[in-house]
Amino acid sequence: xxxxxxxxxxxxxxxxxxxxxxxxxxxxxxxxxxxRRFCCEGCAAAAQWIDSADLDDYYRLREAPAGRVGSExxxxxxxxxxxxxxxxxxxxxxxxxxxxxxxxxRCAACAWLIDRALRRVPGVIDITANAVTGRIRLAWDPxxxxxxxxxxxxxxxxxRPWLATGEAREEARRRERRRWLLRLGVAGLGAMQAMMxxxxxxxxxxxxxxxxxxxFFRWLAFLVSTPxxxxxxxxxxxxxxxxxxxxxxxxxxxxxxxxxxAYFASLLxxxxxxxxxxxxxxxxxxxxxxVARMLEQRARGIASAQVDALARARPALAxxxxxxxxxxxxHVEQVPLGDLQPGDIVRIVPGEAVPAxxxxxxxxxxxxxxxxxxxxxxxxxxPGEAVLAGSHCRELPARVRLTRTGSDTRLSxxxxxxxxxxxxxxxxxxxTARIASHFVSALLLVxxxxxxxxxxxxxxxxxxxxxxxxxxxxxxxxxxAVPTALTTAHGALARMGVLGLHGDALEALARADCIVFDxxxxxxxxxxxxxxxxxxxxxxxxxxxxLRIAAAxxxxxxHPLARAFAxxxxxxxxxxxxxxxxxxxxxxxxxxxxxxxxxxFACQDRDDDGGLWLGDxxxxxxxxxxxxxPRADAAAALASxxxxxxxxxxxxxxxxxxxxxxxxxxxxxxxxxxxxxxxKLAHVRALQADGHVVAMVGDGLNDAPVLAGxxxxxxxxxxxxxxxxxxxxxxxxxxxxxxxxxVALARRTRAIVRQNLAWALAYNVLALPLAASGHVxxxxxxxxxxVSSLLVTLNALRLARAPRAAPDASxxxxxxxx
Numbered sequence: 001x002x003x004x005x006x007x008x009x010x011x012x013x014x015x016x017x018x019x020x021x022x023x024x025x026x027x028x029x030x031x032x033x034x035x036r037r038f039c040c041e042g043c044a045a046a047a048q049w050i051d052s053a054d055l056d057d058y059y060r061l062r063e064a065p066a067g068r069v070g071s072e073x074x075x076x077x078x079x080x081x082x083x084x085x086x087x088x089x090x091x092x093x094x095x096x097x098x099x100x101x102x103x104x105x106r107c108a109a110c111a112w113l114i115d116r117a118l119r120r121v122p123g124v125i126d127i128t129a130n131a132v133t134g135r136i137r138l139a140w141d142p143x144x145x146x147x148x149x150x151x152x153x154x155x156x157x158x159x160r161p162w163l164a165t166g167e168a169r170e171e172a173r174r175r176e177r178r179r180w181l182l183r184l185g186v187a188g189l190g191a192m193q194a195m196m197x198x199x200x201x202x203x204x205x206x207x208x209x210x211x212x213x214x215x216f217f218r219w220l221a222f223l224v225s226t227p228x229x230x231x232x233x234x235x236x237x238x239x240x241x242x243x244x245x246x247x248x249x250x251x252x253x254x255x256x257x258x259x260x261x262a263y264f265a266s267l268l269x270x271x272x273x274x275x276x277x278x279x280x281x282x283x284x285x286x287x288x289x290x291v292a293r294m295l296e297q298r299a300r301g302i303a304s305a306q307v308d309a310l311a312r313a314r315p316a317l318a319x320x321x322x323x324x325x326x327x328x329x330x331h332v333e334q335v336p337l338g339d340l341q342p343g344d345i346v347r348i349v350p351g352e353a354v355p356a357x358x359x360x361x362x363x364x365x366x367x368x369x370x371x372x373x374x375x376x377x378x379x380x381x382x383p384g385e386a387v388l389a390g391s392h393c394r395e396l397p398a399r400v401r402l403t404r405t406g407s408d409t410r411l412s413x414x415x416x417x418x419x420x421x422x423x424x425x426x427x428x429x430x431x432t433a434r435i436a437s438h439f440v441s442a443l444l445l446v447x448x449x450x451x452x453x454x455x456x457x458x459x460x461x462x463x464x465x466x467x468x469x470x471x472x473x474x475x476x477x478x479x480x481a482v483p484t485a486l487t488t489a490h491g492a493l494a495r496m497g498v499l500g501l502h503g504d505a506l507e508a509l510a511r512a513d514c515i516v517f518d519x520x521x522x523x524x525x526x527x528x529x530x531x532x533x534x535x536x537x538x539x540x541x542x543x544x545x546x547l548r549i550a551a552a553x554x555x556x557x558x559h560p561l562a563r564a565f566a567x568x569x570x571x572x573x574x575x576x577x578x579x580x581x582x583x584x585x586x587x588x589x590x591x592x593x594x595x596x597x598x599x600x601f602a603c604q605d606r607d608d609d610g611g612l613w614l615g616d617x618x619x620x621x622x623x624x625x626x627x628x629x630p631r632a633d634a635a636a637a638l639a640s641x642x643x644x645x646x647x648x649x650x651x652x653x654x655x656x657x658x659x660x661x662x663x664x665x666x667x668x669x670x671x672x673x674x675x676x677x678x679x680k681l682a683h684v685r686a687l688q689a690d691g692h693v694v695a696m697v698g699d700g701l702n703d704a705p706v707l708a709g710x711x712x713x714x715x716x717x718x719x720x721x722x723x724x725x726x727x728x729x730x731x732x733x734x735x736x737x738x739x740x741x742x743v744a745l746a747r748r749t750r751a752i753v754r755q756n757l758a759w760a761l762a763y764n765v766l767a768l769p770l771a772a773s774g775h776v777x778x779x780x781x782x783x784x785x786x787v788s789s790l791l792v793t794l795n796a797l798r799l800a801r802a803p804r805a806a807p808d809a810s811x812x813x814x815x816x817x818x
Contacts (some may be wrong), residue, residue, distance in 0.1 A: 012036040013043035014158055015065030032056055042069030046157050053120065058113040065106025066113075066158035074160075074319045074347075075152040078334040085147070087365035087803040088316060094125050095141035100161035102154065104351075104759060105131050110159070117157060118150060118391050119490050136161065160349060161314035174635050180294055183232040187287040187377070190228035191280075192744040197221040198280035211273070218270040233286040235293065249440045258470040259285045262778065265463055276460065281778035288786035318355035319347045321399075328365050340405045348393040348400060356389045357409045365398045367391040388510040410717065439764075441776055452771050464778060468771040472781035473764050481756030492800050497733025498714075498742045508712035510746035511693045515641055515739075516684065516706075518698035519652035519662050520561065522716055523736070524540030524628040528564040531625040546622035548572060550614055552586045553596045561612065581677045586617075593617070598655065600675070607656060608674070628658070633737050635666050640740035646695075646746075651680050651706075680706040697731075697739065714739060749799055756792045763788045 004563070009018045012031065016039045028037050029044035031051050038044040046069050050056055078084060089098040105111060111129035114136060118127050123144030136159075140150060197217045200209075209217075227795070230237070236259065239252025259282050266277035317334045321344075332347055337355050340346070345361070348354055354367065366378035369391040378394040381387055390411040406412065424654055447469050490500045500506060517523050533543045541549070547700040551568035554561065577587035584597015595602040595617045603615030612624040631637075635778050638648050640714035650671035652659045661670035672683060685705055687694045696703070696710035707713035708726045715727035731738055767784060770776050 009037060011039035011043050011065075011068070012059075013047045013066060016068055016739055036385075039068060040070055042073065045069070049156070050117075053117065055113060055116050057261050061112065062107055062109035063361060064110075064112060065108035067102075067108075067160065069156060069158045070349075072332060073152060075331065075333040076148040076155070077161075078336060079147045079151050081336070084163070084316070084336060089147075092125075092139050093329070095123075095139055095143075097137065097139040098128075098147065099135055099137050100151070100154075100163060101134055102136060102159045104159045105129060105134055107131055108308070113157065114154065114159060117153060121145060121150060121153065124150065141369075149344045160352075162352060180290075183234070184287075184290055184294060187228050187232035187283065187290050190224045190232070191283040191287040193224040194221050194228075194280045194283045198277075213274065215270070218266075218277055218279075221277065222267060222270055225263060225266075225279040225283050228283045228286050229259055232290060233259055235288070236289065249444070251440070254440055254443065254470055255285065255289055258467055261463075261470070262467055275281055276464065278464065278467065278778060281782065284779040285471060285782045288782045289789075291786060306502040308698075315353045315355055319349075321345045321347065338406070340402060342402050342405060344402045344405075346400050346402065348398045350393050350397060352393055354387050354389050354391050354393065354400065356406070357404040357411075358387055358402040360385055360387050361399040361401055363636070365396045366394040368394055391689075395689075419468045439473075443470065443768075446473075446768070446772070454774070458774075461774060465772065465774050468774075468776045468779040468781040469768065471778060472767045472771040472776055472784055480796075481760050481791050482753055484793050485749055485753045485756060485799060488796045488799040493729075493742055494747060496741055497731065497735070497738050498539055499732060500728070500732045502728045502732060504745050505712055506749055508693065509695060509743060510750040512646060512647065512688060512695040512712055512743065514647035514692045515695040515697065516649045516651050516680075516687075516710070517638075518703050519632075519650055519659055520559075520628060521653055521699040522697055523630055523634050523650065523662060523666065525631045528561050528626045528628040530564045531627045533622060533624055535622045536620055541621060546614055546624075548590045549594055550596055550612075550622075550624065553577060553587045553594060557585060561626060564624075587634065594621075599666060611655070630662060630665055631734070631736055633735055637736035637740055638666050638668065640737065641743065644740055644743055646743070647692075651675050651683055653680075667711050677703070677705045681709045684710050695743075698727075715783045727814055745799065752799060759795075760788070761790060 010016060011018060018037060018039055018538050027039065027041060027044050027642040028035055029034075029048055033045045036047065038047065046066075047059075079355045087098065087470055089096045091097075095585050105114065108131050111131040114129040115127055118124050118138065123141045124135075125139040125141060128138070130136075136154070138150065140147065151161050197220055198792060200217055233256065236252050236256040240256035243249050243253045261790075262278040262282035262285065266279045266282065269277050289627075315337070317336055318340055319332050320335050320340065322331050322333050330762050340356055346355060346358070360381050362383060362385050364380060364382045366380045367387055368378045369388060379391075386403075387398070388411065389404075389409040404410075446467050450469050451462050451466040454465050486506060489506055493500055520528075533546055535541060535543050535546050547565065548571055551565035551571045552574040554565050555571060555574065572589055572737070574587040574589050578584060579585055580597070580601065584603035586593070586595050588594070593616060594614060596612065596614050599608040599611070599613045599620075602613035602617070603620035606613060606615075606620045606623075613620055614622040614624070641648055648668055650663050650666075650668050651660060652662075652671070652673055653675055654673060656673040659671050661671040663669070672679075675683065680703070684694050684696060688711065693711045696706050696713045697714035697716075698707055698713070707715060712729075713727040714729040717730050717732040729742065763784075767776070767781075771781055
């Protein structure tokens, strides 16, 4: 009878499985009189400290183990720097306060342990640990203790702290949200009280209420309405002031003007004992429109959350390795990101963000690149592969040698592109804003005419009807129809790994009927492989020399073919390197001028057969056979584009043979090869001249002119920066399937924008006559206008749930470019 093997023993502190051999399985320590086993000296020391501090109830109460401590803790001296404290902490009574993050706090017992452990340190004023959010708020007296020992104490317990960028921005956003909620609360309470008082006045149809009681109710309504109008309604009053100063009356002018008109007219009637007051209308304006405005802001926040997260993706500090000049030992120090330089080696523990672009060293790990690429699953990386700033380390600790820091990282480049895009207002949004402004001006004239007409017909209702006209026809829905839909769509695109860089790009993408792809680095997987090297005796070099010369010329190139030579060692320096778009590279290596590229450029004595040639411009020295395979999902992506009704083509600078192989594998007819940047642009211009709306997808410097010349363009994120600046979209995901998804989303956005505009116009056309004829009361007008704005916003929010797969547009047959 067989027996099950014993369960593997786990570390008493962090729960990590112990291996059978040293060094993981050999650490033992006495804790509360019992010999316990630990994965490392750090966990053993943490358990012994917890026991000595009489906090061993933690092990009994916890629901999940703490994080692994490790044998070497970072140096947290950087937390004491004035620049770090000024940016991330704030002054409170008796000292300063800071909020740090940790992902090892997994249950309430962890929060309890952190609270008890740090409160024992002299100088700690207050501490709050939240196991749900992973945030630790700490207040301390800098005159008694520095911050770094407190951080070291956290790390020694297995809760490594770090500072996330954007904390000040998030705090400002939370304060603003609390302010809006307070305004909404005041408006809600005031509206309830004002409506009850108004109801009592309305029900007094037989004038049974004494004048004193009536006036008392009116003054009470005035008191409860005043904070609603001037505090809760302040955003509308401020907006009206800005619109009037800019001589561009808009929604806020109508909202605030109607509110003030109802309020001051009611006050005048209260003072002189008139027949009607409209305090209830004033507060209902503010309450309903405040709800609509908050929902609109919430929609925008949801839509742009993925884009805003780019700015918060990097940590504030990094753990950099440093060699001690005295004993030659390697230490780890915490430094601000501004101190990092290319060549530095940083350590990243699981859960932390990569501070800068670099190369993974030592062991394989996995990185969550969801913010950068939209891919939900962690991406495995092997030693020697690139890792990107803003991605999060998963599973195993990592050592990374930095290659790009600061503003040179991919994350910084994408953030700049997004900032530029957010500052760009789409043409359609500008047009609707102009229409709304003219509509407001016309509505003010209509309101004057309505008031004068009702003064002649029924003076007692003139002001009431005018208020209803002003409110019910406020073009809120018209002004929200386009911006809300576009903002939501761009947020959905960012989540799937496509960043929109120009406001009008989404509309152009929806209209596109043909799409042209570059091959190398776009349809290809971007990992070219060197299949063979042939050298020629007259050159006087061997295969190794040829490889080193080619690697020297390609070393600083961003072209995907450069990766085929990345493995070559002992690469000599290249001088005066020049790129000839569409032809190749020229440079001086070891005192000789060399040309690398197609035949005819690198050498005149060979025919162009699709290989990569090295020569002196006249005579061939070597020929490289470079092979690139299509991306795994390229065929499926192109098939989805055809189902959407787009004609698909390939226009590449490569030789005819490899381009033909790619086209055959992907089912593309009549591919174009050996196309210079001018030829690519001419091809797109010819398609446009035939009436086509052309989308171009590329990644290299050679593609920048045609990306700029196409109706809409998409650049791959790992391509050249110039190509990204020329493009309308940057595809941050490595998956080409995001392109048909983006096209499908663009078309849905166009449909929803049209629906929103149709509803907004129909509502205003129908509501204005009803209000002018006296069939709509002011509070009904406010309700109708708020509901109209809400419907437009909710309709736009449907784009946030865009399907990931492109729909099967079976009505569109597969087509090829002419």
